[in-house]
Amino acid sequence: MSPTVTRTISLPVPGASLLEVDDLTVTFPTTAGDVDVVRKASFAVQHGQTLGIVGESGSGKSMTSLAIMGLLPNGGRTTGSVRLSGHELVGRSDREMRRVRGDRIAMVFQDPLSSLNPYYTVGLQIEEAYRAHRGGSRKTARAVTIEALERVRIADASRRVDHYPHQFSGGMRQRIMIAMALCLEPDLLIADEPTTALDVTVQAQILDLLSELQRETGTGMIFITHDLAVVSQVADDVLVMRGGDPVEMGSAEQIFSRPQAPYTRSLLDALPRIDDPFSERPTAPATTGEGQA
């Protein structure tokens, strides 16, 4: 890795947003021809701001985030433009993207148990992320790791660092994933349904933790979920997706109080209301893109 490459990606272009995505299209080849699982999605994320991406299963939310990371599963192709601090990421080699992943853009996934390797201590799994980008001794990495665990409020972090993933509860595992993602102080955090596998109380704790850490570090965040209630809590801007198409984009306030697209309206109408428990829920019109993703 030449130092110049690192520098060109890491120095921000003046005036550029943290992340700008234009006409992002993700295509997978199938025996029946190419299928677009995301079509011409465009959005931007500012420093310290949160973009919520909402949509049902198969709407292309996760594929959008994997495309930004350059981590599409086999055969997936990205077209369009993804710019991080003004620097184009689409078309970069895997070697260059490796520098970006974890260091500049970090990810937290849905299922924290299967996202951690059961064979290694959580400490090692955080340390290796740190050392892959910053190098240094194991001792330094371990100190950073313990500090990161303390920041996500793992009690007794200096002892817990040597425990294995199965020795933690679900909520704690997700905290560990967050510690892993934030130990390198990335510019952008992509949280892909980070609270879906957790119960409601733990979910609230994780959401509080994320917004608190975001306030401290000024990290931009993309928060992917199918839960409108969660989005309304965390997001500054919201992108609604359906069947691979971006349906509506706007500020959270606008999406929730004055939704423009009929699909967004039917999504909001489908939410049960505590003051009106008996009226019938409208069903969203049948999805066209569901089977393609």
Add this chain to the structure above:
Amino acid sequence: MGRSYGEGASAVSCAAPCLGFSFQTNESVMDMITARFPVTATVAIGAAVLWLLVGVSGGLLSAVKQGTGWDRGAMMVALAGISLPNYFLALLLQYVLVVQLQILPFPQAVPFAEDPVRWFQNYLMPWIVLALGYASMYARLVRANVIDTLGENFMRTARAKGLPAPLILRRHALRPALTPVVTLFGMDFAGLLGGALITETVFGLNGVGKLAADSIAKNDQPVIMGVTLLAAFFVVIGNVVVDVVYTFLDPRVRVKSA
């Protein structure tokens, strides 16, 4: 436990791990087994080294190059390796390598100290024959395990952390994929220490397996029982060793100390 047979002057004593005496030769079964065990151990160890090397590396390569010509070719060979019976493969190898091509001399038992080269040549074919079946099985297992592991969520996490690809493969894919191989290997190897009946017989190796075959043919029951007991002993030991080793390999089965 030691035992004694008969009474008075004709009494015969049989020392501690007593397995009785052969009906055919009146030899102590324990002595017969100890005399032949080194041959069986040599066959088993040589074959095990060979099948681990070929099976694991072949499976790894196939998994990494999944869907390529190499993968398909290797899996075809593995299918053949599992399907071919040992006695057929043994005779085929002898015919081709010894009779037709004359690459190897006719098998003849020579002690290692006397002529290492000849000793090696003598054991080479039994090793290959025994190893092929196991290597095929291991290659298929390793390939399937590695492919499974590559699809795990924690592999995606490792990539999302920006780890270099060789480290991801070495640290995150290999260990979960190879741990089950240890279990299988312990049991297979232990099973072989009880004697490779067919291979030893076909190649005329005077090991425990041949002893079993001979004594079955002559209905020499004390020997049959002794050999069976030996095989059972190794299977039990093998299982215990595997269980203990497994606690070191997989933290999830480790006994909690706190």
